[in-house]
Every structure is written in structure tokens, then in C-alpha cells.
Amino acid sequence: MYKIRTYNTIAVEGLDQFPRAQYEVGSEIAQPDGILLRSATLHDLTFPTGLKAIARAGAGVNNVPVERCTESGIVVFNSPGANANAVKELVMAGLLLSSRGIYAGLSYTAGLSEVTAEDMGPLLEAEKKHFKGQELMGKTLGVVGLGAIGSSVANMALGMGMKVIGYDPAISIDAAWRLPNQVQKAENLQQLLSRSDYISLHVPAIEATKNLINSTSLASIKDGAKLLNFARESIVNTADALVALNTGKLSAYVTDFPSPELINRPDVIALPHLGASTREAEDNCAIMGARQLIEFIEHGNIRNSVNFPNCELERTTAYRICFANQNVPKVLSQVLNLLAEENINVVEMLNKSRDNIAYNILDIDSEPSAEVLAAIAGTEQVFHLRSI
Numbered sequence: 001m002y003k004i005r006t007y008n009t010i011a012v013e014g015l016d017q018f019p020r021a022q023y024e025v026g027s028e029i030a031q032p033d034g035i036l037l038r039s040a041t042l043h044d045l046t047f048p049t050g051l052k053a054i055a056r057a058g059a060g061v062n063n064v065p066v067e068r069c070t071e072s073g074i075v076v077f078n079s080p081g082a083n084a085n086a087v088k089e090l091v092m093a094g095l096l097l098s099s100r101g102i103y104a105g106l107s108y109t110a111g112l113s114e115v116t117a118e119d120m121g122p123l124l125e126a127e128k129k130h131f132k133g134q135e136l137m138g139k140t141l142g143v144v145g146l147g148a149i150g151s152s153v154a155n156m157a158l159g160m161g162m163k164v165i166g167y168d169p170a171i172s173i174d175a176a177w178r179l180p181n182q183v184q185k186a187e188n189l190q191q192l193l194s195r196s197d198y199i200s201l202h203v204p205a206i207e208a209t210k211n212l213i214n215s216t217s218l219a220s221i222k223d224g225a226k227l228l229n230f231a232r233e234s235i236v237n238t239a240d241a242l243v244a245l246n247t248g249k250l251s252a253y254v255t256d257f258p259s260p261e262l263i264n265r266p267d268v269i270a271l272p273h274l275g276a277s278t279r280e281a282e283d284n285c286a287i288m289g290a291r292q293l294i295e296f297i298e299h300g301n302i303r304n305s306v307n308f309p310n311c312e313l314e315r316t317t318a319y320r321i322c323f324a325n326q327n328v329p330k331v332l333s334q335v336l337n338l339l340a341e342e343n344i345n346v347v348e349m350l351n352k353s354r355d356n357i358a359y360n361i362l363d364i365d366s367e368p369s370a371e372v373l374a375a376i377a378g379t380e381q382v383f384h385l386r387s388i
């Protein structure tokens with residue numbers, strides 16, 4: 001019986017992927033083979049013995065101690081793109097909320113319950129001048145980070161008649177293919193900031209993006225620009241953003257990650273991390289995360305890992321060995337020799353590497369003995385071994 005520990009509320013559609021005859025799934029499981037979670041933080045977690053993989057049902061893995069997982073041979077997955085549309089749609093709402101008098105107008109009309117039917121029409125017509133906004137069409141949106149979400153936001157903005165400028169120094173080939181040719185390429189962040197009426201952030205929370213938006217970068221923005229942060233709190237220096245709001249350099253800050261200083265300001269639209277909170281995104285992420293865990297636990301296949309090489313081999317025999325090692329010469333040949341000494345034939349094999357990690361799947365024609373497995377596990381540079 002495999003065991004999956006869940007953190008956060010995971011969509012039932014995802015949990016249903018685990019056949020209950022083979023899997024025990026729950027939030028109280030002490031010795032799990034796999035973890036499936038959303039935003040709960042695992043940084044203080046002592047890894048239970050036997051933990052093989054962690055799947056983040058979502059995009060950002062800053063809540064998972066990825067480096068420590070790698071050192072312990074634990075594979076970490078995320079679900080790329082599975083919630084991109086949900087975030088894109090909320091960015092669209094953020095653009096509109098920061099441009100039109102929607103929120104102030106709603107608050108105003110909510111206070112009119114005592115007004116008579118006769119007075120209502122004239123009153124609304126007289127007061128609407130206080131809630132005038134601006135249109136998005138023809139304005140420039142700067143998109144920082146052109147991955148799954150950023151490229152989707154860029155497409156959406158073009159569809160709304162905006163001009164789009166993008167900045168992503170590490171854009172993947174797939175993401176670049178997804179971008180329409182109307183998206184202008186910024187050579188650096190400063191260039192993007194100086195040309196944009198709206199700036200939308202879609203980068204991961206990593207050391208290199210910490211305080212990406214700070215007093216120095218904010219000095220480059222157009223007067224009265226609007227900033228949207230649906231990425232992570234750490235990417236914007238809140239104190240510096242407040243100074244920019246107070247001086248009018250920024251005219252609005254829309255954030256999915258508010259801190260206390262931002263609450264109850266008319267120029268801040270603060271949401272409680274709602275970007276991926278749609279039924280569709282929650283289902284997509286949970287299903288993807290669950291399937292990736294199952295493939296790895298049952299077959300050693302790795303799809304959408306953030307720390308191990310992706311490596312998938314259709315199963316050809318009943319016996320499979322998967323091992324990971326430091327990506328140095330001679331390890332694979334040593335393992336093959338150990339198998340040969342036991343007269344085990346390798347029917348199919350796949351070897352993939354990512355930075356300093358190599359991962360191998362070997363389909364073999366007979367069951368490996370405990371001795372040969374111990375010898376492989378004991379091979380210098382091998383740090384993860386499973387016979388499945």
C-alpha cells in the first residue's frame with residue numbers, strides 16, 4: 001500500500017486519481033511515500049523516512065525546500081501551466097479594477113439602501129463623475145516573466161487592444177513560441193518599466209527576483225503607472241512601493257500578496273492570494289500533481305520535476321531499477337557491471353541528466369537480488385535507488 005500525505009485542501013478530482021486499493025491518502029499520514037500540497041510551507045519539515053516525492057499542485061515551489069529535497073534524493077514536481085488561465089483572468093480583473101471606478105462605485109452604491117426609487121436615478125447621474133476611469137485600449141502593459149502565466153497575460157492584453165512589452169532573460173523555447181510577434185522585447189527591466197503604463201509581474205520567487213521592484217527600479221517607471229503583483233510578496237519591496245504610491249509615482253498597486261501596511265488604502269487593491277482559486281485550476285493542478293506522483297511511485301517516471309531531470313520510459317519488463325547519481329563518468333558502467341555479474345540483462349534503459357544529477361531507468365529481465373541492490377546503492381555517487 002502506498003501512502004500519500006496531503007497538505008491544504010486538494011481538489012477531490014485530484015485525490016480520486018489514486019486507486020484506493022493501492023493508495024492510502026490523507027492529511028494525517030505519518031510515513032508517506034509522497035506528499036501532495038498547495039501553498040503550505042514545508043521548510044521546517046523533517047523528511048519522513050521513505051518519502052520519495054513531493055508534488056506541488058500549482059506553479060510556485062518557494063514553499064518547498066527544493067535544495068534539501070535534492071540532497072535527500074526526493075523528487076519535487078509542480079504543475080506548470082495548470083493554473084495559468086485562472087491567474088490570467090484575475091490579472092484582467094486587476095487591470096480593470098485599477099482603471100475604472102468599480103470598487104469605489106460599488107462601495108458608494110452599497111450605502112444607498114435608504115434612497116428612494118424616485119431619487120436614485122438623479123443621484124447616481126450626479127455622483128458618477130467621482131468614479132471616472134481610464135481605458136486599457138492603447139495603453140502599454142509591461143509583462144515581467146513570460147512563462148505560462150506571463151505569455152497568457154500578454155496574449156490577453158493584446159486582445160484587449162493594449163500594447164505589450166515583455167522582459168524575460170531566461171525565456172524557454174516553448175514559451176517564446178507561444179508569444180505573438182506583437183509583443184515587443186525589452187532589453188532590460190529598466191527599459192520595460194520606463195515604457196509601461198501597467199506592469200504585471202510573473203516571475204518565480206527566487207533569490208534573483210527578491211525585491212526586483214524596489215526604490216531603484218521604481219525610479220524608472222512612468223509617473224502614475226500601475227503595478228500588478230500576482231507573483232509573490234518577496235518580489236516587491238513593500239516599503240518602496242508605499243513611497244511610490246505616496247508620491248504618486250505609482251497610481252495603483254494590485255497585489256495578491258498584501259502585507260498589513262497595504263490594507264485599506266484607496267490606491268491598493270489587495271486580494272487574499274486568489275490567483276489560482278478557481279474550480280478549474282484547482283482540479284487541473286491536483287490531477288496533474290497526483291498523476292505525476294503515481295507515475296513516479298509506480299514506474300519511476302519523472303515528468304515536470306523542478307529538481308530532477310525529466311525521464312520517462314514506457315515499461316517493457318516486470319522488473320525496473322531507477323537510480324540517481326552525481327553526474328560524473330563511470331557510475332552507469334559500474335551499475336551495469338554489477339547487473340552483468342548477476343547475469344541480469346538490461347532490456348531497455350534511459351539516462352537523463354540535469355546539472356549535476358543523472359537519473360536512470362533500467363528495465364531488466366529478472367528480479368534483482370537484495371545483494372545486487374545493496375551493491376548498487378553502495379556505489380559511490382549513487383544517492384537514490386528503487387527497485388519497482
Ligand SMILES: NC(=O)C1=CN([C@@H]2O[C@H](COP(=O)(O)OP(=O)(O)OC[C@H]3O[C@@H](n4cnc5c(N)ncnc54)[C@H](O)[C@@H]3O)[C@@H](O)[C@H]2O)C=CC1
Nearest residue numbers: 059060145146147148149168170171203204230231275276
Ligand atoms: N497568484 C497566484 O495564485 C499564483 C501565483 N503564481 C506565481 O507566478 C509565478 C510564475 O508562474 P508561471 O508563469 O506558471 O511560471 P513559469 O515558470 O512558466 O514562468 C516564469 C518565467 O519567469 C522568468 N523569469 C525568471 N526570472 C526572471 C527575471 N529575473 N526576470 C524576468 N523573468 C524571469 C522565467 O524565465 C520564466 O519564463 C510562480 O512562480 C508563482 O510564484 C503562479 C500561480 C498562481
Ligand SMILES: O=C(O)C(=O)COP(=O)(O)O
Nearest residue numbers: 038039058059060276277
Ligand atoms: O501555483 C502557485 O504558485 C500559487 O500561488 C497558487 O497557490 P494555491 O495553490 O492557490 O495556494
